[in-house]
Each structure stands twice: as structure tokens, then as C-alpha cells.
Amino acid sequence: MAIHIGLIGGGNITETHARAARAIAGVEIAAIYGTNADKVDRLCREHGGTRYQDFEEFLAHRPMDLVAIGSPSGLHATQGIAAAQRGLHVLTEKPIDISTERADALIEAADRNRVKLGVIFQDRLKPDICRLKQWVSSGVIGKPILADARVKWYRPPDYYDNSRWRGTLSLDGGGALINQGVHTVDLLLWLFGDVTRVQARTSAALHAIEAEDTAVAILQFASGALGVVQGTTAAYPGYPRRLEVTGSEGTIILEHDRIVAADLRNPLADTNADATRDRNQSSSSPVVSDFRGHQAVFEDFIQAIQHDRMPVCDGREGRRSLAVIEAIYRAAQKPDRVVDV
Ligand SMILES: NC(=O)c1ccc[n+]([C@@H]2O[C@H](COP(=O)([O-])OP(=O)(O)OC[C@H]3O[C@@H](n4cnc5c(N)ncnc54)[C@H](O)[C@@H]3O)[C@@H](O)[C@H]2O)c1
Known part of the structure; x- marks a missing residue:
């Protein structure tokens, strides 16, 4: 069965996320949300997915199984909590957020809503x-x-x-x-x-x-x-x-x-x-043009969802x-x- 992924951010690293996701058989980009309309438009044209500029509408898009967060670091927890509350699995870029207090709230929201939480440390x-x-x-x-x-x-x-x-x-x-x-x-x-x-x-x-x-x-x-x-x-x-x-x-x-x-x-x-x-x-350079590291993280996270196991770096590991x-x-x-x- 296909896995539908929603991308949050629309900048430098979302480009890497889109390319990594498309390289995995059975993964489809369902939707992309970001505050820069031109960038999101271009990503949707190149990689597929419905473009959103309203976060609530993006979160309501279905089918969608997980979100990959590539927005500024201080937004990761707030956006991840909103996604978890709607039953979406959350794979966020590093750092998990910029405060351990908010990281804890995200970890707690993922636990409470029984969704997987992963942090992208591709190394x-x-x-x-x-x-x-x-x-x-x-x-x-x-x-x-x-x-x-x-x-x-x-x-x-x-x-x-x-x-x-x-x-x-x-x-x-x-x-x-x-x-x-x-x-x-x-x-x-x-x-x-x-x-x-x-x-x-x-x-x-x-x-x-x-x-x-x-x-x-x-x-x-x-x-x-x-x-x-x-x-x-x-x-x-x-x-x-x-x-x-x-x-x-x-x-x-x-x-x-x-x-x-x-x-x-x-x-x-x-x-x-x-x-x-x-x-x-x-x-x-900040550009992650060789996306194999991200692809491996995405593959691991999808398998964690499918086999109900921990991803290689979950929220608690990512918080350290x-x-x-x-x-x-x-x-x-x-x-x-x-x-x-
Ligand atoms: N794993 C890695 O190797 C790696 C590499 C680069 C960046 N990152 C991480 O990715 C994240 C983004 O970095 P970047 O280099 O892509 O930055 P960027 O500035 O290129 O992209 C961020 C995007 O987020 C958008 N944005 C701003 N406010 C937003 C909001 N409220 N909701 C949604 N989108 C919003 C901006 O328009 C911008 O397009 C950071 O957390 C960074 O640490 C990870």
C-alpha cells in the first residue's frame, strides 16, 4: 500500500526531502505546506503534491500518513504537535526543536496520540x-x-x-x-x-x-x-x-x-x-544534494510505522x-x- 507524505517548510531541506521521498518505491508526496508560495509552487510542480498555504487545511489533507518537517527549527515542536493530534506520524529535521521544554511536549503528544516520532540525524x-x-x-x-x-x-x-x-x-x-x-x-x-x-x-x-x-x-x-x-x-x-x-x-x-x-x-x-x-x-554548503542519507532515514521511519518499531532516532534520542x-x-x-x- 502506498505511503502518503506531507512536507512542511518548502525551503532548502524540503527539496532534499522531496527527492529522498520520490526515490522510495511506494511513497507519494501528498501535499506541501510552506509560507513562501513561490517556493511551494515550484516544489509541487517538480515533485507533485497539493500546495497549501493554510496549515490547518494542509493537516486535513487525506490520504496523508506522515509529515516531514523542514521548517525553521523553532517551529518543529508546535507543528509536530499539531500533526500528531491529527493522527499523523512526525519525522522532523534536527534539532528536534530549540528548547527541551518544547521537545518534551512534542514527545508527549506523539506518545498520547500513538504516532511515531523521528528526528533526522542521517549520520x-x-x-x-x-x-x-x-x-x-x-x-x-x-x-x-x-x-x-x-x-x-x-x-x-x-x-x-x-x-x-x-x-x-x-x-x-x-x-x-x-x-x-x-x-x-x-x-x-x-x-x-x-x-x-x-x-x-x-x-x-x-x-x-x-x-x-x-x-x-x-x-x-x-x-x-x-x-x-x-x-x-x-x-x-x-x-x-x-x-x-x-x-x-x-x-x-x-x-x-x-x-x-x-x-x-x-x-x-x-x-x-x-x-x-x-x-x-x-x-x-547547506545544500544536501546527495540525498541518500535522508532517503535511508525516510525508509527506516516508514518501516518503523509499518512494523510498529522504534525509528533509528526517536524523539527521546533526538532530544539528547x-x-x-x-x-x-x-x-x-x-x-x-x-x-x-
Ligand atoms: N539534516 C540536515 O542535514 C539538514 C540540512 C539543512 C537544514 N536542516 C534543517 O532543516 C530546517 C530548515 O532548514 P533550511 O536550510 O531548509 O532553511 P530554509 O530557510 O531554506 O527553509 C525553511 C523554509 O521554511 C519556510 N517557513 C518559514 N516559516 C514557516 C512556517 N511557519 N511554516 C512552514 N514553513 C515556514 C520558509 O519560507 C523557508 O522556505 C532546519 O531545522 C535545519 O536545521 C537539516
């Missing part, structure tokens, strides 16, 4: 990253000691000028960390477990935005391991995300989405990096990175203090 389905997760979970690096994450990306001034919500506290919830760095914070938590305490500094060094374009944080994991995160959109021309995880048995290094080194006391037989590296240049980033922002207000998550 969790990439082959090398899954291999890294499996290695860390099975003890290959030994006792976790240190995680070092660098997200030294660049966005040109147009990136902020063309979408006025970006870099605002009210709709982006912050800047480089909550928008770009959140993918890597999610990975740190997925690989190393909960963070209990943080120290941080942020600055608005290059861009004319309300929030930070550069952030540095020290993390203490519940396991006792330590971590460092650097996130910026001010590092011209932009470098691949780098994650180095060190344990008592050695270090594994991920660059962009590929394992580039596994320096272990007992070398693994299978350390060949996967050849299916994605082609997105996230370090220098937001909680740590909220704590980092609190800590940055008092840089001489350690703050509990």
Missing part, C-alpha cells in the same frame, strides 16, 4: 559511522578516554541573509552549534553515552548574527571520559568534520563520514573504509543533543563555571 545510518558505533559498543577501543570533535565549517554571509531565521535566538535557538554542530554532538552521545557536565565559550566572531558563529566546549561523560567540541561557521573555506575517539586500546578517526584511521593495539581485520561516502560538501547544547549555551553565559546537563 546514524551512514555505513562507516555504523561501523564505528559497533566497534565502540563492542569495546574495540577499550575504556573510553577522550572524544575530540571539530566542526570547522564555513557559511558565506548569504547563508544568513537569504533565510532570516538562521542565527536568530527565537527560531534557530543559537548559531553554529545548534544548527551545524548538532549532528556531531548527536554522534558523540550515540558513541560515548550521556554527558553530565559542560564548560563552554562562544563568540560571534565573523557573521552579523544574533547568536554564536563559534563555540568551544569541554564535556564530561557519565562514563568518566572527557570530550572537546569545536563548532563554527566562520572557518573559511570550511573543513570536513573530524571526530577522534580514543580509548585504552587506541584511537579511531572519522573525517566527514568516513573512517580514515583505526590505530589500535590489536589491529582489526576489517578496517577498510566504506566506499559509499556521501558527496555533500557540508563543510561549505539538544539538552547538551542547551547546557553549553548556559555554560557560555558563565565561562568560569562548570554546568550540569
Whole structure:
């Protein structure tokens, strides 16, 4: 039976959602809602679906099984709750929202209305990253000691000028960390477990935005391991995300989405990096033109609906990175203090 999907937003990432949805057999785009009529018109012409500029009318469209939310981050929970209340499954872009209070309300609404809630962290389905997760979970690096994450990306001034919500506290919830760095914070938590305490500094060094374009944080994991995160959109021309995880048995290094080194006391037989590296240049552009990561998330979410199981990243999992980033922002207000998550 066909799955009917409604798209919310109509901007950069909704284009990726439309292409990812259309690449899946049996999925149809039922409707698209956004506040920019020209963009929504163009998406409907190219990808199908009924165009809506009224949110209530969009939510009443049938047949429609799920919505994919690609609107500004501070609208995710409100729009997701409205969809859940109408019995629609909700797959939202990262971050789940910009406040844990609103994220909790969305999680509660999904539970109460018995719909699935998923958060799009496509890294969790990439082959090398899954291999890294499996290695860390099975003890290959030994006792976790240190995680070092660098997200030294660049966005040109147009990136902020063309979408006025970006870099605002009210709709982006912050800047480089909550928008770009959140993918890597999610990975740190997925690989190393909960963070209990943080120290941080942020600055608005290059861009004319309300929030930070550069952030540095020290993390203490519940396991006792330590971590460092650097996130910026001010590092011209932009470098691949780098994650180095060190344990008592050695270090594994991920660059962009590929394992580039596994320096272990007992070398693994299978350390060949996967050849299916994605082609997105996230370090220098917000455009997700290689939609295979999103396609994998959509496929997983649809299977979660069909088989009544959890998606790879549900609401509670998706909330974890937001909680740590909220704590980092609190800590940055008092840089001489350690703050509990
Ligand atoms: N997973 C990823 O790799 C990835 C990549 C880029 C963006 N994102 C996420 O996608 C979301 C959107 O980012 P973007 O780059 O597409 O931004 P964008 O500015 O290109 O698109 C947002 C769209 O939302 C529309 N909009 C504004 N108010 C709205 C409302 N009330 N209801 C519905 N639509 C409204 C705007 O007209 C705009 O077209 C953000 O949450 C961002 O974090 C995720």
C-alpha cells in the first residue's frame, strides 16, 4: 500500500526531502505546506503534491500518513504537535526543536496520540559511522578516554541573509552549534553515552548574527571520559568534520563520514573504509544534494510505522543533543563555571 507524505517548510531541506521521498518505491508526496508560495509552487510542480498555504487545511489533507518537517527549527515542536493530534506520524529535521521544554511536549503528544516520532540525524545510518558505533559498543577501543570533535565549517554571509531565521535566538535557538554542530554532538552521545557536565565559550566572531558563529566546549561523560567540541561557521573555506575517539586500546578517526584511521593495539581485520561516502560538501554548503542519507532515514521511519518499531532516532534520542547544547549555551553565559546537563 502506498505511503502518503506531507512536507512542511518548502525551503532548502524540503527539496532534499522531496527527492529522498520520490526515490522510495511506494511513497507519494501528498501535499506541501510552506509560507513562501513561490517556493511551494515550484516544489509541487517538480515533485507533485497539493500546495497549501493554510496549515490547518494542509493537516486535513487525506490520504496523508506522515509529515516531514523542514521548517525553521523553532517551529518543529508546535507543528509536530499539531500533526500528531491529527493522527499523523512526525519525522522532523534536527534539532528536534530549540528548547527541551518544547521537545518534551512534542514527545508527549506523539506518545498520547500513538504516532511515531523521528528526528533526522542521517549520520546514524551512514555505513562507516555504523561501523564505528559497533566497534565502540563492542569495546574495540577499550575504556573510553577522550572524544575530540571539530566542526570547522564555513557559511558565506548569504547563508544568513537569504533565510532570516538562521542565527536568530527565537527560531534557530543559537548559531553554529545548534544548527551545524548538532549532528556531531548527536554522534558523540550515540558513541560515548550521556554527558553530565559542560564548560563552554562562544563568540560571534565573523557573521552579523544574533547568536554564536563559534563555540568551544569541554564535556564530561557519565562514563568518566572527557570530550572537546569545536563548532563554527566562520572557518573559511570550511573543513570536513573530524571526530577522534580514543580509548585504552587506541584511537579511531572519522573525517566527514568516513573512517580514515583505526590505530589500535590489536589491529582489526576489517578496517577498510566504506566506499559509499556521501558527496555533500557540508563543510561549505547547506545544500544536501546527495540525498541518500535522508532517503535511508525516510525508509527506516516508514518501516518503523509499518512494523510498529522504534525509528533509528526517536524523539527521546533526538532530544539528547539538544539538552547538551542547551547546557553549553548556559555554560557560555558563565565561562568560569562548570554546568550540569
Ligand atoms: N539534516 C540536515 O542535514 C539538514 C540540512 C539543512 C537544514 N536542516 C534543517 O532543516 C530546517 C530548515 O532548514 P533550511 O536550510 O531548509 O532553511 P530554509 O530557510 O531554506 O527553509 C525553511 C523554509 O521554511 C519556510 N517557513 C518559514 N516559516 C514557516 C512556517 N511557519 N511554516 C512552514 N514553513 C515556514 C520558509 O519560507 C523557508 O522556505 C532546519 O531545522 C535545519 O536545521 C537539516
